[in-house]
Amino acid sequence: MLSGLFSRSAAQAAEPYRLLQASVEFRNAGKSWGSNQVLRAINFTIAPGEVVAILGPSGSGKSTLIRLINQLETLSEGDILIDNRPTRQLRGAALRQLRSRIGFVFQQFNLYAHLSALQNITLALKTVHRLSEADATARARALLARVGLAEKADHYPSQLSGGQQQRVAIARALASDPQIILFDEPTSALDPETIGEVLQVMKQLAHSGITMVVVTHEMQFAREIADRVVFIDGGEILEIATPQTFFTRPEHERARRFLNKVLDPLYTEDTHHADF
Incomplete structure (x- = not known):
């Protein structure tokens, strides 16, 4: 059956990619850069509407994994x-068309500095989705209100805090009415004071019908909001579990050492260096 899908004609391949639901399945997916294998034998399925938190140490392949979903990075093997x-x-x-139905929120916001918050959202609505100026503006204003920034519509990124910029980025990701949203460490570039406002918006989106895949270091968010946690290290999935199980009874020794490090308020690099 799969071979038939791969052998579609050129005319068929140009047909719009319409999502019927928002399931994502990794089948023996891998990614390499030359001899460096970043991800290997990734196998798991994300159900429609599910919230999945991707956890793991820096350099483990978390961001690469979600960038494969909408082909910001290309697969080396599997599908x-x-x-x-x-x-x-x-x-x-x-x-x-596939990318237009998958929102992506980056670490560094990726807003256009020369455009206002409103214009950052309306740009794709007009150029990609062909909405009129009036319709695009109405949708953008509604989205800014949804993320608590209705009064910042005419502000430029330089006039906004990091947390406000990231909320604009989330509104932009929502503009195309996506069925899947990918978050790549959305709070990592934020000051501690502004992290909460972004997480609050994400909590409101969770379990609203949108499939969410979140690479994050925010353990409390993962524990409260995620349906499942996927723990990655060394380019491999070492554990998949509910938050309750993962945070209280992780099975893999590497996951236990990771949690001991990130959840220990007294942790110092000197005392735990051997763990990593």
Whole structure:
């Protein structure tokens, strides 16, 4: 059956990629840069509407994993299925359509400095989704209100705090009415004072029907909001569990050492260096 999907004609390949639901399945997915294998034998499925937190130490392959979902990074082996449909060989219009239904929130916001908060959201609505100026503006204002920034519509990124910029970025990700949103450490570039406002918006999105995949170092958020936790180290999935199980009874020794480090308020690099 899969071979038939891979052998679609050029005309079929140009058809819009329409998501019927928002399931994501990794099948023996791997990623290498030359001789450096960043991810290997990734196998797991994300159900429609599920909130999955991707945890692990820096350099473990977490960000690469979610960037494979919408092909910001290309697979080296295996495949990723969305709605049970292989995506590795999608090109052109089909790939653009898939990406248009998958929101992505980056670490560094990636807002256009010369555009206002409103314009950062309306840009893709007008150029990609072909909305009129009036419709795009109305949708953008509604989204800014949703993330608590209605009064900041005409402000430029330089006039906004880091937390406000990230909330604009979330509003932009929501603009295309995505069924999947990928978050790549969305609070890592924020001051401690502004992390909470971004997490609050994400909590409101969770379990709203949108599939959420969140690479994060915010353990409390993962514990409270995620349906499942995926723990990665060395490019491999070492453990998949509910937050209750993972944070209280992790099975893998590496996961236990990771939690001992990130949850220990008295941790210092000197005393725990051997763990990493």
